[in-house]
Amino acid sequence: MSDSLVSIRDVHFSWNPSREIYSGVSLEIPEGKITAIMGPSGTGKTTLLRLIGGQLRPGSGNVEVAGQEIPELNREQLYKARRRMGMLFQSGALLTDLSVFENIAFPIREHYDFTESMIRDLVLMKLELVGLRGARDLMPSELSGGMKRRVALARAIVLDPLLMMYDEPFTGLDPVTLGTIVTLIKELNESLGLTSVIVSHDIGETFSIADHVCILSEGKVVAAGSPDELMNSDSEFVQQFVNGKPDGPMPFHYPAGDYTKDLLGGDS
Numbered sequence: 001m002s003d004s005l006v007s008i009r010d011v012h013f014s015w016n017p018s019r020e021i022y023s024g025v026s027l028e029i030p031e032g033k034i035t036a037i038m039g040p041s042g043t044g045k046t047t048l049l050r051l052i053g054g055q056l057r058p059g060s061g062n063v064e065v066a067g068q069e070i071p072e073l074n075r076e077q078l079y080k081a082r083r084r085m086g087m088l089f090q091s092g093a094l095l096t097d098l099s100v101f102e103n104i105a106f107p108i109r110e111h112y113d114f115t116e117s118m119i120r121d122l123v124l125m126k127l128e129l130v131g132l133r134g135a136r137d138l139m140p141s142e143l144s145g146g147m148k149r150r151v152a153l154a155r156a157i158v159l160d161p162l163l164m165m166y167d168e169p170f171t172g173l174d175p176v177t178l179g180t181i182v183t184l185i186k187e188l189n190e191s192l193g194l195t196s197v198i199v200s201h202d203i204g205e206t207f208s209i210a211d212h213v214c215i216l217s218e219g220k221v222v223a224a225g226s227p228d229e230l231m232n233s234d235s236e237f238v239q240q241f242v243n244g245k246p247d248g249p250m251p252f253h254y255p256a257g258d259y260t261k262d263l264l265g266g267d268s
């Protein structure tokens, strides 16, 4: 296995004392590869990305990215470290009053004092990679959902990140656009020498491009391996997950008190 770009070691995290999201999770994200983080809804996949990005701090444990201990960084160091991390969220979140060009130029203007001609070259190069150089003057309201996601992707890679994090990148796309995004994630990972982490529920798409998959459940990694290894695993957990069975070792219910008591109003 190649070296890790991200190491999560024995991380504990909770939003409130009554429920730990992570109770000692450890996982490695190998450099240069595409790693998928999968698992049932509410298990903490987005939380994990936010711990890696330093938007959240673990209660205890280590979150190391490219040799830097993220929870130990001060504001300024974290701001610098984030330049090397690109994030693509499902919502895309383009700035609605800026053109496509200006949306992509935004992180460059925020972080660097580059000349207009340098900014123009960087923006056009990234737009070309996502196939939207010709759309540079459009406003977000003039774009389809798939185009918005591609613009958001160009913006996420404009500072040449080491690490790209995708949160549900395939949700809500038509089949053709979905195929384009799947291919783009794979191609960008190779051509830009990225390390990618994908959080997704879409097993087919994710397994088609991931080198390594971690399945999380109840605050732990319950299985990890290549897509082939997981498809052929004889673990009940993994089979429940890859075959999309609604219940099994991974519970359908969010933890709750006694149902009868609850209905009778005694366990609120």
Ligand SMILES: Nc1ncnc2c1ncn2[C@@H]1O[C@H](COP(=O)(O)OP(=O)(O)OP(=O)(O)O)[C@@H](O)[C@H]1O
Binding pocket: 015, 021, 039, 040, 041, 042, 043, 044, 045, 046, 047, 048
């Ligand atoms: N800001 C918050 N305050 C309190 N609890 C939160 C907050 N954000 C998330 N949670 C809780 O943390 C848990 C993990 O959330 P997270 O979004 O990381 O899960 P997920 O695995 O990404 O889920 P999904 O697959 O449904 O997107 C959930 O139970 C959620 O209710």
